[in-house]
Amino acid sequence: MFTYINENFLHAPSTDLSRDTVKTLIQIMLAQGQEVFLEKQIADGKKVGLLAKLASQAAYLYSGAIEGTQENVNKAIFEKVWLLVVQVRSQVLMRILFPKKCIPTSSDQHFPFVHLLMNREQYLSE
Numbered sequence: 001m002f003t004y005i006n007e008n009f010l011h012a013p014s015t016d017l018s019r020d021t022v023k024t025l026i027q028i029m030l031a032q033g034q035e036v037f038l039e040k041q042i043a044d045g046k047k048v049g050l051l052a053k054l055a056s057q058a059a060y061l062y063s064g065a066i067e068g069t070q071e072n073v074n075k076a077i078f079e080k081v082w083l084l085v086v087q088v089r090s091q092v093l094m095r096i097l098f099p100k101k102c103i104p105t106s107s108d109q110h111f112p113f114v115h116l117l118m119n120r121e122q123y124l125s126e
Contacts, residue, residue, distance in 0.1 A: 021072055027061060028069070028086060041054060065090075069083045
């Protein structure tokens, strides 16, 4: 839908439908979709290799959306809370991928961050 808007509104009727804003919305929505898919795979107990790839992709997508969100906040198109949400989600996923402390168990020796992924509330509160 956002791609359709971006391609067919050459002269956007408002600033929130400008090309840059729509591109940022696309990036945020893709990141959210990837994160939801990651959560589903965690709930289904999928293999740690797949979880690592999904978490990495979600973190990458959120990181890519930060710059566009910052520009839209500066233009007063988005509220500052949008920027904070995108930054926090990016940092949460990066912290899950690259933990400073991790206790590997016998089942996740090769991917020790999965222990954090499964128990993220406990570690993020620290």
